[in-house]
Amino acid sequence: MASVPTIDRREFLRRCTRAGLSVAAASALGIGFYDNQPPVDLSEAGEGLQIPDFSIAEMRGKICIARGAAQGMDRAETVRQAFESLGGMKAFVKPGERVLLKVNAAFASPPALGATSHPDLVEAVAQLCQDAGAARVIVTDNPINDPASCFALTGIDSAARLAGAEVVIPRESLFQRFSVPGGRLIRDWPVLYAPLARVDRVIGLAPVKDHHRSGASMTLKNWYGLLGGRRNIFHQDIHTIIQELAIMIRPTAVVLDGMQTMMTNGPTGGSLSDLKPTGTLIVSTDPVAADAAGATLLGRTAADLPFIAKAESAGAGIADYRSLDLKEIQTG
Secondary structure, eight states, X not given: OOOOOOOOXXXXXXXXXXXXXXXXXXXXXXXXXXXXXXOOOOTTTGGGOOOOBOOOGGGTTEEEEEEOOGGGOOHHHHHHHHHHHTTOGGGTOOTTOEEEEEOXXXXXOOGGGOSSOOHHHHHHHHHHHHHTTOSEEEEEOOOSSOHHHHHHHTSHHXXXXXXXXXXXXXXXXXXXXXXXXXXXXXXXXXXXXXXXXXXXXXXXXXXXXXXXXXXXBSHHHHGGXXXXXXXXXXXXXXXHHHHHHHHHOBOSEEEEEEEEEEOSSTXXXXXXXXXXXXXXXXXXXXHHHHHHHHHGGGTOOGGGOHHHHHHHXXXXXXXXXXXXXXXEEEOO
């Protein structure tokens, strides 16, 4: 008979707290999932609406690839070490700044299935931002399934709360019509703009997944969750929409979770057999480079994923991640 792993009292209490918060959130049918800040005045935005560039000039071109034994790696410690290798979270977030964590909460599925951002990672990054002196940390996404259920069942809501972050559930008043400069698809399209207008920094958190249309879903595809409306129509030109999203959002950093990679049946998965332990976590200021490195976990190259070349051609980053300021570390 296999032995049952033991956990210490602190970990036991943390898990109990997370489970209790998730149950309470789900049973409340979304009550309490709201942004308690006053609405952003968008009345004069019109055609001139802009999304800030959240990147930091002196931090551009940096990437850390952390590797270890997948079964023994701790997401919280690994992401801390990865940021530390790039100068620490204080190099990305200054005291008093407001930070948005754009997670992948697309589906109402448990974290073990790998379809969404892992709650341990959300909690850890939110805590790192708090420790760096952030005045406010916001966690948001516009899920495909019911938003309240997605944030509760993925464990993201309770993880964010444990770290003192706020979860913003999308509602109509938070969207604003936006056009990507020079874009062909994102033209006068509803975008989850209000949370972006209230922050100084944006960090994207995404898992590595197979995707039946784009070939992969990673950090660049993660911005798809900022779109409203009938966005499924963009699936007919999936590589171009990802390119335009790469132009639309210039993040401070991205975190790509390849601890367990969804090799098949993406992006939803549904079975543990879809996953492969790949023991890798990538932190970068260049989302194109992060995705190019992440592609290798799926047994693919950047050339196999047209959206990477398209994003690079639009000036969103560099696919040759080894040409950047690359740190490679072993953890766990």
